Amino acid sequence: MSYKFSSRSLSRFDGVHPDIRAVFTLALSRSPIDFTVLEGVRSVERQRKLVASGASTTMNSRHLTGHALDVAPLVNGAVSWDWPLYHKLAPVIKQAAKDLGVDLEWGGDWQSFKDGPHWQLSWKKYGKEDMVARSLPKPKPTKPTGLAAIIAAFFAIFGKGRK
Ligand SMILES: [Zn+2]
Numbered sequence: 001m002s003y004k005f006s007s008r009s010l011s012r013f014d015g016v017h018p019d020i021r022a023v024f025t026l027a028l029s030r031s032p033i034d035f036t037v038l039e040g041v042r043s044v045e046r047q048r049k050l051v052a053s054g055a056s057t058t059m060n061s062r063h064l065t066g067h068a069l070d071v072a073p074l075v076n077g078a079v080s081w082d083w084p085l086y087h088k089l090a091p092v093i094k095q096a097a098k099d100l101g102v103d104l105e106w107g108g109d110w111q112s113f114k115d116g117p118h119w120q121l122s123w124k125k126y127g128k129e130d131m132v133a134r135s136l137p138k139p140k141p142t143k144p145t146g147l148a149a150i151i152a153a154f155f156a157i158f159g160k161g162r163k
Helices: 007-011 018-030 044-053 083-100 146-158
Strands: 035-039 068-075 104-106 118-121
Touching (some): 018 068, 018 083, 018 118, 068 083
Antiparallel strands (some): 035 068, 068 118, 104 118
């Protein structure tokens, strides 16, 4: 069977790098274990709290810029913190990243601070120049309204005679 992200998981992709979205969408379609998105983009304020509590060690987190995603296996619909499940999930995600040519790192491979749910795009391939806002809505082309409409109409009428 193939799992699909819940609408809550999908909403947590907001502002996250499209390469991460592609990897995890492919991974979930192949995964033998269901998993959920815990967190994508994180505010500076929340990051400060996590560092203060010891849950995170850096203010340079890739979550702040949409370059990281936390996922967790689901067992009977509930988030599991069992390391063996993370080790089962990791190869599926790594293979999906490899197949899509995305340079992705797993927090579970870190030596000093192992972070099982954490995945991030490498600094090497996705550096500072890659940090652009991805969550801003694209401006929709709209017809001029109000004063702009009056001015446009004025020039449509009176601008015609001039060449
Ligand atoms: Zn994380």
